[in-house]
């Protein structure tokens with residue numbers, strides 16, 4: 011949009027007065043931030059209104075991305091950048107003696123997601139809007155987001171994330187569009203006299219779902235999409251007899267808290283309730299919109315609406331859409347089913363068996379009696395149809411309801427026309443191994459959509475210095491099409507450019523070093539290699555492998571303090587699920603190892619370990635630009651895609667990688683000479699499983715380096731881990747090292763030595779760094795969402 015400094019200052023000062031009756035000099039940061047946000051809102055609101063009206067009138071197909079998590083982070087800079095007014099506003103504020111960067115810190119992260127899954131959903135929201143694609147989000151407006159992590163005595167403590175205390179300035183509450191969601195009670199079917207069965211209900215618990223619309227501003231393209239987040243409330247007309255404290259609490263709880271575990275699904279009623287809550291509310295809103303604005307009959311809804319099931323949490327979309335079509339719209343089963351399959355599509359995000367979501371049948375039956383009937387009927391009809399075609403073995407292995415459980419992945423695949431994995435390797439594993447029986451029955455449904463990241467946040471906003479350097483070198487076109495970055499390759503032998511690239515990295519490291527000094531009170535050497543592993547803490551991600559390597563370097567120094575070791579700063583950022591005991595033990599161990607090594611005079615500052623607390627999107631925006639090395643060291647076959655690998659690559663870090671997830675595609679993009687590959691391959695891992703002959707204890711016994719390191723966990727060498735040390739030791743030896751940490755250790759050490767060698771040649775390193783930046787274009791989520799739009803949703807850009 012067009013905006014002059016003068017106009018902005020006028021708008022800003024007026025808003026501050028209107029809101030707080032204060033002049034700028036008396037206003038606090040919070041008041042200034044809120045006023046600025048209101049001004050920005052006044053800029054996008056007219057575009058938003060126009061887009062909403064356009065979508066009502068244009069009769070164009072829209073996609074709805076259902077996700078139980080979103081992880082947008084802070085929105086101020088994102089909105090300014092995408093509106094094209096970042097520089098104007100920054101300069102105008104600076105004229106008023108206000109720092110935009112400091113002000114932006116006032117905004118709490120919108121952290122209504124756990125990690126990669128939620129962040130992907132938010133990158134998609136940014137990309138959909140930035141490509142002008144009509145794609146909406148649908149989720150839950152959790153009152154408390156992902157817990158805030160505090161490290162006390164090396165332990166993770168969890169504090170509530172009360173992010174809404176000062177309100178969310180961007181959202182719009184729309185009570186007039188509230189819908190009702192019901193739970194429990196009894197349901198029975200009665201003939202309606204016209205030959206069909208109609209459900210009747212008794213004693214249902216009623217909850218009001220109120221939508222809050224959040225603007226998803228597109229990048230310099232006058233598009234504002236919608237992300238709808240639902241809040242649970244008590245219906246106004248609720249009979250006082252039902253308004254007891256239990257009910258009130260339960261209703262409030264539905265949108266109170268994000269489930270803070272991103273991989274294990276213990277049977278939890280509240281979680282199931284949340285899933286149904288936002289699914290039912292979202293689908294009801296879509297159908298109301300359809301009724302009001304779309305001129306075609308309901309039987310054509312698949313030509314106007316695509317619903318995406320992001321992981322299995324929204325899998326109830328399938329039976330709930332059936333319920334609405336049959337019970338409310340009067341469609342026959344066959345027709346409703348055909349439409350449902352065409353409307354729905356599904357992304358699988360993990361193949362870890364403990365993360366495959368299942369719900370006990372009786373729980374679903376009690377909580378959602380009508381939906382349960384429909385699930386049984388879907389399963390019954392499919393079994394009957396398929397038995398003669400594919401035989402009992404395949405039918406049984408792919409059933410939705412079996413062994414007293416409802417299998418949510420099965421429901422999602424059977425009830426949709428598309429199932430995709432999130433990187434090539436992952437999609438192959440789905441087809442060949444994990445969901446092979448489904449692939450046999452429905453081969454045409456399976457496809458790959460390699461994940462991506464929104465370069466607006468992960469480069470333009472978080473790394474302004476690198477962005478400016480790129481502008482000066484190849485112009486601005488890359489800001490609209492990340493593939494343009496390949497033009498940087500022309501500068502790989504240009505010493506001026508390479509030294510400027512080094513200077514940018516150095517400046518980003520200095521900036522991070524200041525944050526580390528302030529938050530951790532640790533001095534780090536900005537000439538050192540910044541070696542970064544930031545991601546949720548999980549055994550399969552193998553933060554422990556990183557730790558064992560650090561211990562190896564430590565012992566090398568202890569054995570010979572004069573050894574020539576290139577200085578390194580190891581930076582960790584990681585939250586553990588509150589109930590994940592082992593992950594929390596690893597955090598404690600990292601912190602104690604940091605204490606040991608950071609303060610050892612023999613080490614003399616050559617190694618520093620920094621565990622940054624409360625890893626979240628805004629902290630990632632500081633850490634990632636400063637990284638030299640990106641640790642992507644999960645056991646091959648376990649990480650579906652990864653996205654921090656892409657963010658780090660885009661910012662010029664070199665990847666230390668196993669052949670897992672999207673690392674393989676990163677390797678293909680940058681070439682073998684610009685990445686460090688080590689470790690078992692997926693096939694080697696599966697061979698071990700097939701033979702069943704992995705023996706971690708043998709490695710512990712026979713490898714003297716590892717022997718010494720592992721002993722350090724239980725002989726007091728690493729202090730203050732009397733409980734955690736032996737636990738970690740046992741998991742790696744007695745319990746046979748589930749993720750082959752010991753097996754991959756030697757090769758990891760070899761590859762890490764290559765890192766050090768290459769880093770000593772700064773020109774060679776910087777060229778490799780450049781190759782990573784220049785080849786990152788394909789990992790833009792703009793590319794990913796365009797593939798979803800073309801191959802899965804069949805939607806076209808608004809103004810196309």
Ligand SMILES: *Cc1c(COP(=O)(O)O)cnc(C)c1O
Pocket residue numbers: 124125126127129544545546625626627630651652653654655657
């Ligand atoms: C990108 C991101 C993740 C995902 O990291 P992976 O290494 O891909 O698991 C998690 N948390 C935050 C805050 C992120 O920005």
